[in-house]
Amino acid sequence: MDADILRGLDPFAILDAEAARLDAYFDGLTGPDWDHPSRAEGWSVRDVLAHLAGEELYNHACLNDDLDGLAALLAEQGIGGVDGFNEWCVRERRDIPVETVLEEWRRKSGETRRRMRALGADATLPTLAGPYPVGLQTFHYCSEYATHADDVNVPVRPGEEPGRTAWRSRVGLFALDERDAPVRAEEIAGGFRVELDGRAAELSSADFVDATTGRLAPDHTLDPDLRAALVVLA
Known part of the structure; x- marks a missing residue:
């Protein structure tokens, strides 16, 4: 794969900027705002936040080199596949106050971003695709954040x-x-x-x-x- 196309971009700065954009937007929502449909099919704005919070379980499993532990947890819950994981993350948070879910995402996302930056772009971490450069993984997180920001109409x-x-x-x-x-x-x-x-x-x-x-x-x-x-x- 040719990563030269990404040369000159700082994935950590981009991810911080996208996280800040999402955080500021979520922080300003009230009541029925959370129930508005998003561009992600079948998900409300609240569901998108729940997805973002839930996927930190995978991000931290990569950082902690504990993908086996994550697999065991999902097997125990009867969860299979990426779609199953995503829906489980959303479903598990539907009865939790949205303020609690927002705080969970802030805390866990902040930890992910700090630890990825500390490792550096040239380090590797375990992923479901095998050992993978931290910088490139961070670009994937950047795309994820930006896509879901657009899904919920973040300005x-x-x-x-x-x-x-x-x-x-x-x-x-x-x-x-x-x-x-x-x-x-x-x-x-x-x-x-x-x-x-x-x-x-x-x-x-x-x-x-x-x-x-x-x-x-x-x-x-x-x-x-x-x-x-x-x-x-x-």
């Missing part, structure tokens, strides 16, 4: 949007290469040209980000096979 200042879309596009290109996706993607003026088996399309940078995270609008005209092949960060 982004106009001056920040171009840079945010730019780093997300680069992470998308990296993920396509890492996953050995059959799609060829190249940057062009104003966006990206994508090609698969002789079928090609041009996407804006924002649509390219949405495509790689599985968030492209249902009514977008992109070829279905291209759409499916571009999803590498969902």
Whole structure:
């Protein structure tokens, strides 16, 4: 895999910025705001927060080199697969006061970010995919945070949007290469040209980000096979 596309980006600073954006937004929500539907199918805003809090269980298992312990816990709970884990994390927090869930996410996310930064980008940590560079894992967390921020309509200042879309596009290109996706993607003026088996399309940078995270609008005209092949960060 070619990580040169990410050269010059600081994953730890990006993750801190995305966490701060989410935190500020969640902190300002009240009552019915939490029940609004999100862009993540079937999840409310509250459910997205519960997911973010719950997935720290995996992040900490990686940091603690205790993936076997996590697997044992999930087996004990009868939980299988990534989707099962995600739904379990949300379900387990539905009867907990949202303020408690928010504090859980703040504390655990803060610990993850501090420990990842302390390890450094060139260190490795155990993951379900095997030993993996800390810096690259942090970029995956950056994409996760940014995607879910968009899912719940966290505002982004106009001056920040171009840079945010730019780093997300680069992470998308990296993920396509890492996953050995059959799609060829190249940057062009104003966006990206994508090609698969002789079928090609041009996407804006924002649509390219949405495509790689599985968030492209249902009514977008992109070829279905291209759409499916571009999803590498969902």
